[in-house]
Amino acid sequence: MANPLSADRFLAALRAEGCTVVEHSGWRTHTRTSSGRPWGPVHGVVIHHTVSKGTDATVRICRDGYVGLPGPLCHGVIAKDGTIHLVGYGRTNHAGGGDPDVLAAVTDESYGTRPPAPNVGNTDGTDGNRAFYGFECENLGDGVDPWPAAQLDAIERAGAALCRAHGWSSKSVIGHLEWSDDKNDPRGFRMPDMRTWVAIRLARTPGNPAPTPTPEEAPVALSKNDVAQAVLAYREPRADAESKKAGRRIPDIHGYIVGTYQAVTGIASDVKKILTLLSEKKES
Numbered sequence: 001m002a003n004p005l006s007a008d009r010f011l012a013a014l015r016a017e018g019c020t021v022v023e024h025s026g027w028r029t030h031t032r033t034s035s036g037r038p039w040g041p042v043h044g045v046v047i048h049h050t051v052s053k054g055t056d057a058t059v060r061i062c063r064d065g066y067v068g069l070p071g072p073l074c075h076g077v078i079a080k081d082g083t084i085h086l087v088g089y090g091r092t093n094h095a096g097g098g099d100p101d102v103l104a105a106v107t108d109e110s111y112g113t114r115p116p117a118p119n120v121g122n123t124d125g126t127d128g129n130r131a132f133y134g135f136e137c138e139n140l141g142d143g144v145d146p147w148p149a150a151q152l153d154a155i156e157r158a159g160a161a162l163c164r165a166h167g168w169s170s171k172s173v174i175g176h177l178e179w180s181d182d183k184n185d186p187r188g189f190r191m192p193d194m195r196t197w198v199a200i201r202l203a204r205t206p207g208n209p210a211p212t213p214t215p216e217e218a219p220v221a222l223s224k225n226d227v228a229q230a231v232l233a234y235r236e237p238r239a240d241a242e243s244k245k246a247g248r249r250i251p252d253i254h255g256y257i258v259g260t261y262q263a264v265t266g267i268a269s270d271v272k273k274i275l276t277l278l279s280e281k282k283e284s
Contacts, residue, residue: 095128
């Protein structure tokens with residue numbers, strides 16, 4: 001729980017984290033707060049996909065809104081190339097209604113890998129526009145449209161920037177599908193993975209890349225984009241049909257890649273926790 005950052009501090013936090021930012025005219029005062037509904041205190045960051053194609057059109061929609069939902073629809077639009085376009089500030093129409101149990105878990109940062117599954121949605125839930133920063137990410141949201149490495153990196157940096165500014169952990173970064181039971185965004189990457197990437201970044205100096213390992217230390221590993229592309233490219237329709245018929249996942253290359261990646265990232269997270277505990281014990 002915290003008071004929202006000023007627009008200037010918000011911008012400074014993004015830039016300090018190494019984000020590439022484009023400021024659109026009037027973004028600092030383009031807000032829905034004038035509707036009479038408040039913004040703040042804030043508790044976290046919600047990540048969305050736009051279901052749109054083309055950066056210019058996406059930015060325009062997120063700034064101006066559409067029939068039935070006036071803009072701004074987020075604070076920043078994260079384009080395919082990783083550029084963050086600032087289109088509004090203050091209260092924005094991005095999160096809508098969501099589950100109060102999720103809000104409590106995010107506020108307390110008290111959950112495990114995922115927040116509790118939401119049981120309410122946009123029309124019957126708690127006001128999320130008041131409680132969260134929001135980033136709309138340019139993607140068709142069909143599970144096929146790729147998430148370039150530069151875009152995933154920008155999402156990670158934006159989440160880390162606000163967590164660092166507020167003293168939050170990565171558990172304050174959630175997806176829209178984790179907030180509302182009638183949403184499925186972002187689709188194409190896993191939010192637990194994104195929180196892991198944000199946590200790793202928060203453990204480093206703001207804006208700096210991870211240290212380059214020596215050849216002896218360098219792991220043989222897939223990049224985030226490699227994993228995303230492999231999962232999307234190699235899902236087998238036959239295995240999907242068999243899985244549906246059997247009522248469970250029939251192993252295929254998709255399942256193998258996802259399962260292996262989840263296991264490895266889980267082990268890496270556990271090792272990091274152990275090293276942190278050993279370091280704290282040593283210092284005490």
